[in-house]
Amino acid sequence: MARYEAIVIGVSAGGLQALSILIPSLPENFAVPVLIVLHRKAERDSFLEEHLDGLSQVKVRVAKPNDILEPGKVYMAPGGYHLMVERGNILALSIDPPVCFSLPSIDVLFESAADVYQEKLIGVILTGANSDGSDGLKKIRALGGLGVVQDPETADAPTMPESAISVAGADHILPLDEIGSFLTEIIRGT
Amino acid sequence: MKDHEKEELELDVFLTLVHKCYGYDFSQYARASIKRRVQKLTLLSGHKHISALLPKILYEPDFLDEFLRGMSVTVTEMFRDPWVFKMLREKVIPALRIFPKINIWHAGCATGEEVYSMAILLQEEGLLEYSRIYATDFNDHSLRIAHNGIYPLENMKKYTQNYIQAGGKSSFSDYYRVGGEFAIFDNSLKKNIVFTNHNLVEDQAFGEMNLVVCRNVLIYFNQTLQSRVLGLFRDSLSTRGFLILGEKETTRFSKLDDDFEVFSSREKIFRMK
Numbered sequence: 413m414a415r416y417e418a419i420v421i422g423v424s425a426g427g428l429q430a431l432s433i434l435i436p437s438l439p440e441n442f443a444v445p446v447l448i449v450l451h452r453k454a455e456r457d458s459f460l461e462e463h464l465d466g467l468s469q470v471k472v473r474v475a476k477p478n479d480i481l482e483p484g485k486v487y488m489a490p491g492g493y494h495l496m497v498e499r500g501n502i503l504a505l506s507i508d509p510p511v512c513f514s515l516p517s518i519d520v521l522f523e524s525a526a527d528v529y530q531e532k533l534i535g536v537i538l539t540g541a542n543s544d545g546s547d548g549l550k551k552i553r554a555l556g557g558l559g560v561v562q563d564p565e566t567a568d569a570p571t572m573p574e575s576a577i578s579v580a581g582a583d584h585i586l587p588l589d590e591i592g593s594f595l596t597e598i599i600r601g602t
Numbered sequence: 603m604k605d606h607e608k609e610e611l612e613l614d615v616f617l618t619l620v621h622k623c624y625g626y627d628f629s630q631y632a633r634a635s636i637k638r639r640v641q642k643l644t645l646l647s648g649h650k651h652i653s654a655l656l657p658k659i660l661y662e663p664d665f666l667d668e669f670l671r672g673m674s675v676t677v678t679e680m681f682r683d684p685w686v687f688k689m690l691r692e693k694v695i696p697a698l699r700i701f702p703k704i705n706i707w708h709a710g711c712a713t714g715e716e717v718y719s720m721a722i723l724l725q726e727e728g729l730l731e732y733s734r735i736y737a738t739d740f741n742d743h744s745l746r747i748a749h750n751g752i753y754p755l756e757n758m759k760k761y762t763q764n765y766i767q768a769g770g771k772s773s774f775s776d777y778y779r780v781g782g783e784f785a786i787f788d789n790s791l792k793k794n795i796v797f798t799n800h801n802l803v804e805d806q807a808f809g810e811m812n813l814v815v816c817r818n819v820l821i822y823f824n825q826t827l828q829s830r831v832l833g834l835f836r837d838s839l840s841t842r843g844f845l846i847l848g849e850k851e852t853t854r855f856s857k858l859d860d861d862f863e864v865f866s867s868r869e870k871i872f873r874m875k
Contacts, residue, residue, distance in 0.1 A: 496634035524634035
């Protein structure tokens with residue numbers, strides 16, 4: 413059995429730039445799905461996904477309800493909706509109230525994914541200016557999953573990675589430009 | 603057994619009790635959402651484990667209300683996604699004008715913001731007096747709020763922006779009066795609205811609807827329940843009737859897809875073939 417089955421990433425202020433570095437560094441045959449919550453406003457368009465898709469070898473899409481997760485694909489939470497994973501690798505959205513002032517919220521994605529994948533999940537916290545994702549990363553690590561946090565010194569906004577390290581701890585604290593190759597290695601090794 | 607496995611079990615037992623004791627079946631709801639909501643209720647009740655709610659749900663009937671209330675909290679607005687209401691006004695309403703009487707079903711109307719949006723739109727198009735709006739939800743508490751038509755005043759700024767973007771023809775503040783911290787919507791808007799309890803999980807279709815509106819409800823259901831509910835809508839709609847779903851919802855992936863055609867894809871408006 414593969415060691416890891418999915419990766420979840422949470423990112424806020426400075427996120428577009430961070431993702432523009434991280435996602436293009438993943439190889440086309442990346443063996444697991446990647447789910448991302450980037451704090452963003454509700455909007456009708458998917459410029460962000462199209463932009464990242466254009467830069468990347470993996471496919472970047474807006475997450476839709478009932479999507480079945482596929483390896484090598486990146487699913488981004490749409491603005492105005494929480495993104496969750498259901499049993500059976502199916503995606504779900506909700507418009508429940510904001511968590512940590514955020515809709516979508518990183519905690520909501522991380523906690524639902526931890527329930528489904530347990531120790532077979534990697535959680536990644538990147539740059540951001542609030543504490544969303546800390547509780548989620550704590551749950552991932554408590555269930556045996558791997559916690560990766562961007563080195564706050566390399567973050568546009570260090571609050572979110574600092575909060576994650578202090579609340580959840582981390583298995584690896586890495587500069588932004590090393591996270592993509594780290595994930596590629598660890599997924600290839602499984 | 604690990605703690606998170608115990609928690610899944612506790613949730614199963616809790617939902618089984620809700621079903622057996624009160625008849626509300628949440629087994630076909632999306633699991634992750636319902637789990638978050640029950641966890642939140644657990645914390646609000648001052649407990650750590652979902653199992654602490656079991657005696658409450660068994661022996662405190664008021665606690666069911668509290669649970670149901672928590673189950674239907676969503677983020678909603680008047681004229682939410684204003685472009686949908688604009689399309690409704692410009693393209694759907696003209697097609698409905700030919701009917702002597704227009705029947706509209708707002709399924710899962712929650713606290714009613716969209717129902718009043720519809721009533722305002724119909725009023726401005728001169729159709730409110732020829733319309734009957736059935737506004738339904740499984741939650742009596744939400745229905746009471748919907749029936750009262752009283753909303754926090756602080757929301758009116760956002761609603762006014764939405765109303766203008768939706769092509770509103772008047773001044774939004776004409777439709778409510780201010781009472782303290784609240785906006786009290788005009789009684790004339792609800793004279794043709796029937797607020798009534800209906801549970802999409804187990805209740806039957808309504809007859810001869812020209813338009814069914816059900817936005818951001820199906821995303822909380824699994825695919826089996828989504829199909830059942832789309833079937834209810836098909837059976838409720840009259841020939842060439844309209845169905846409006848939420849921005850992320852679709853008739854695709856269900857066996858009923860063949861019964862509907864896409865009328866306006868971005869606005870998620872469908873029409874019976």
